[in-house]
Amino acid sequence: MSQSLSNYMHMAVDEASNGxxxxxxxxxxxxxxxxxxxxxxxxxxxxxxxxNMVLATCDPTAHAEVTAIRLACERLSQFHLTDCxxxxxxxxxxxxxxxxxxxxxxxxxxxxxxxxxxxxxGFNDAPYYGYVRGLMEKEVVTGMxxxxxxxxxxxxxxxxxxxxxxxxxxxxxWNGKEDKRVLY
Numbered sequence: 001m002s003q004s005l006s007n008y009m010h011m012a013v014d015e016a017s018n019g020x021x022x023x024x025x026x027x028x029x030x031x032x033x034x035x036x037x038x039x040x041x042x043x044x045x046x047x048x049x050x051x052n053m054v055l056a057t058c059d060p061t062a063h064a065e066v067t068a069i070r071l072a073c074e075r076l077s078q079f080h081l082t083d084c085x086x087x088x089x090x091x092x093x094x095x096x097x098x099x100x101x102x103x104x105x106x107x108x109x110x111x112x113x114x115x116x117x118x119x120x121x122g123f124n125d126a127p128y129y130g131y132v133r134g135l136m137e138k139e140v141v142t143g144m145x146x147x148x149x150x151x152x153x154x155x156x157x158x159x160x161x162x163x164x165x166x167x168x169x170x171x172x173x174w175n176g177k178e179d180k181r182v183l184y
Contacts (some may be wrong), residue, residue, distance in 0.1 A: 036100045066096055
């Protein structure tokens with residue numbers, strides 16, 4: 001894994017913490033990057049960054065990944081992000097994974113697993129995954145619950161875990177908040 005991608009994953013985790021500290025939503029952050037040309041010093045270009053905005057906007061679809069994808073599409077004036085990479089602080093929920101697929105992202109990297117979100121923050125997406133699992137074959141969601149720390153391909157999109165040291169910090173900050181309104 002490139003150091004550059006690890007740096008962007010740190011940025012996604014920081015974005016998650018920012019969202020918690022601003023009171024905007026749950027402990028989730030995401031960034032979208034794309035490769036730069038061969039004659040540039042940086043390997044990737046930051047396209048967008050976002051965090052969960054559900055509480056701030058009263059919009060249940062304002063998850064970090066969706067926010068970052070919307071901003072990336074707007075910035076690039078295109079709705080397909082095939083040359084882009086999404087780095088997210090946590091494994092995407094089914095809605096966000098659907099957005100990743102619709103945007104045709106080339107790769108998705110995640111730090112915390114779905115199990116981490118449930119254990120560390122009380123965000124249990126299991127009912128949603130169970131519903132979707134009935135519609136998809138098991139290997140499509142490989143890595144979510146098989147314990148190998150990796151993931152597979154979803155309709156041609158690479159999905160892989162990329163853990164950085166402080167990936168649990170946004171959950172710890174969320175749990176420390178007195179004013180959190182709802183666990184959704």
